[in-house]
Amino acid sequence: MAAGGVDVSRSSVAAAKKDYDFYRNGSRDLYVRQSGGRDAERRHVKRPNDHYAGRNDGRHRSRLAYEKGQVQEEPEVQRPLEKKRKFSPILWNKAPSFEKKTKSPFPVPTANLISNQGVDVAAAGKTKDQVSVVMSPEPGYVSPVQPLEARLSEKYPVDDLEEGQLEEEQVMQEPVRESFLEEDQVMQEPPMKSRWGSPKEEFVSHADNISRTSRWNRSSLTPECGEVMVSEEHHSSGSGSGYHSVEKLSADDYSDRECCSSDHVEVENEDRASLDQGGMNMLLGSRSVNNFQKLNKINEGTYGIVYRARDEKTKEIVALKKIKMKEDRFEEEYGFPLTSLREINILLSCNHPSIVNVKEVVVGGKNDNDVYMVMEHLEHDLRGVMDRKKEPFSTSEVKCLMMQLLEGLSYLHTNWIIHRDLKPSNLLMNNSGELKICDFGMARQYGSPIKPYTQMVITQWYRPPELLLGAKEYSTAVDMWSVGCIMAELLSQKPLFPGKSELDQLQKIFAVLGTPNESIWPGFSSFPNAKAKFPSQPYNMLLF
Numbered sequence: 001m002a003a004g005g006v007d008v009s010r011s012s013v014a015a016a017k018k019d020y021d022f023y024r025n026g027s028r029d030l031y032v033r034q035s036g037g038r039d040a041e042r043r044h045v046k047r048p049n050d051h052y053a054g055r056n057d058g059r060h061r062s063r064l065a066y067e068k069g070q071v072q073e074e075p076e077v078q079r080p081l082e083k084k085r086k087f088s089p090i091l092w093n094k095a096p097s098f099e100k101k102t103k104s105p106f107p108v109p110t111a112n113l114i115s116n117q118g119v120d121v122a123a124a125g126k127t128k129d130q131v132s133v134v135m136s137p138e139p140g141y142v143s144p145v146q147p148l149e150a151r152l153s154e155k156y157p158v159d160d161l162e163e164g165q166l167e168e169e170q171v172m173q174e175p176v177r178e179s180f181l182e183e184d185q186v187m188q189e190p191p192m193k194s195r196w197g198s199p200k201e202e203f204v205s206h207a208d209n210i211s212r213t214s215r216w217n218r219s220s221l222t223p224e225c226g227e228v229m230v231s232e233e234h235h236s237s238g239s240g241s242g243y244h245s246v247e248k249l250s251a252d253d254y255s256d257r258e259c260c261s262s263d264h265v266e267v268e269n270e271d272r273a274s275l276d277q278g279g280m281n282m283l284l285g286s287r288s289v290n291n292f293q294k295l296n297k298i299n300e301g302t303y304g305i306v307y308r309a310r311d312e313k314t315k316e317i318v319a320l321k322k323i324k325m326k327e328d329r330f331e332e333e334y335g336f337p338l339t340s341l342r343e344i345n346i347l348l349s350c351n352h353p354s355i356v357n358v359k360e361v362v363v364g365g366k367n368d369n370d371v372y373m374v375m376e377h378l379e380h381d382l383r384g385v386m387d388r389k390k391e392p393f394s395t396s397e398v399k400c401l402m403m404q405l406l407e408g409l410s411y412l413h414t415n416w417i418i419h420r421d422l423k424p425s426n427l428l429m430n431n432s433g434e435l436k437i438c439d440f441g442m443a444r445q446y447g448s449p450i451k452p453y454t455q456m457v458i459t460q461w462y463r464p465p466e467l468l469l470g471a472k473e474y475s476t477a478v479d480m481w482s483v484g485c486i487m488a489e490l491l492s493q494k495p496l497f498p499g500k501s502e503l504d505q506l507q508k509i510f511a512v513l514g515t516p517n518e519s520i521w522p523g524f525s526s527f528p529n530a531k532a533k534f535p536s537q538p539y540n541m542l543l544f
């Protein structure tokens, strides 16, 4: 049992997730480095439990498929996860205005996010078209989304499958999943139900008020992928003024680990037209927060106050995140913080054991004016657990936590979502050692090709050098940097790069990993902030 009452032992998590082998090893095969140095030959060891009892999860089903010979398993090579597009909760809608069926060389995600349980169109009082036509795909692009259930049930009769194991294996066996489909297939939507609110519940006054304002009449809640976000006045990287431009972005104390919001920056170039087009009313049918009894305040972040609460109906303990409504310019115009819109929309769309589950959105409060996310409640966050622990996590505990984090992140990246604020306080944990990613206020969809985004994302200690140097074109790698920092912190019990300012942050990174130059990092000198004079560190000092 780890300090702080959190059991991160493998067996604990395994019991919670019934997935011991997977979290422990990640695959059936284990590579053990022979004694004799880093380059020593690796030995392939078969685990004693390399047989599988029937398990009722999609992941295991995939392995069974290998054994049945449906998939050729290459020795000692793991299948690339990113090629397994799951039955994404993100619907890739059809572009209504592009009749021509052409193919795109890229699976460009131009979709909005819709609840994985779908949008209850009738409840929203809108036509199907109003709900589904919510995006602006690139001309000629044909979405890769499949009418999965129909096609898969044809190919794989359900009788052959264990319940709940449909998606992953089938997706793996469908190389066309990454390929191109006919438009009429794209239009089919799975029978989903929105978690924005139950249509049966009475529509509360606040939602009603909101529904009458144009600010809620946006067609897509999640900004379209690839939208350009340019900051002019809020950060210096664009100025290219080198050392000083970096320095003035300083943060001198602990609290300044929190980078500033990118909301006000990004919204500058939101497709505002899309915000004013017709769409579903998000809060239609939302329950009242009066259905919950607030027990205590858990924490207060930049964008919300999180309470522990009890659902009066089910007696379930939940976390209520009250959206702070007065924090950004977006709210002034549209009545709701953009970060919160993104967070709610993305979280309602995600469905993964390593991502915090948002059950519904409720409204009400003192002035009938507040919006709350109802989330599953987890007892801890990783920051608190680490702060309370007197010694670092064991290697096996770190592996177990990292496996969960990477699985959640893989799910996000597979679904074209960058989190952009991974850090220990945004990783929730329960007493069984389950880890879940939360706080999607900075998250956004991205697309291919990569477009410019704001670099003012990710809390400084976990922010990668390219963002610190002012890069605006970035992708999932920024999350991976944060993951590396988190892993190092888990192992050593102290932050890897605790910079006091952005310049100090870069210097700390370069002092450990070596100071980059044009030859080892082509393009380095063209970063806006690369003109700073960094101390020379010719080689990597990171010790394994």
Ligand SMILES: Nc1ncnc2c1ncn2[C@@H]1O[C@H](COP(=O)(O)OP(=O)(O)OP(=O)(O)O)[C@@H](O)[C@H]1O
Pocket: 258, 298, 299, 300, 301, 302, 303, 304, 305, 306, 319, 321, 356, 375, 376, 377, 378, 379, 380, 381, 425, 426, 428, 438, 439, 440, 441
């Ligand atoms: N589902 C939950 N269960 C338990 N605690 C939670 C839950 N969600 C959030 N918390 C706690 O509340 C804190 C703040 O939540 P969150 O990060 O979502 O808010 P925020 O306002 O977006 O914060 P930030 O300032 O980091 O952007 C978390 O660090 C965590 O301690």
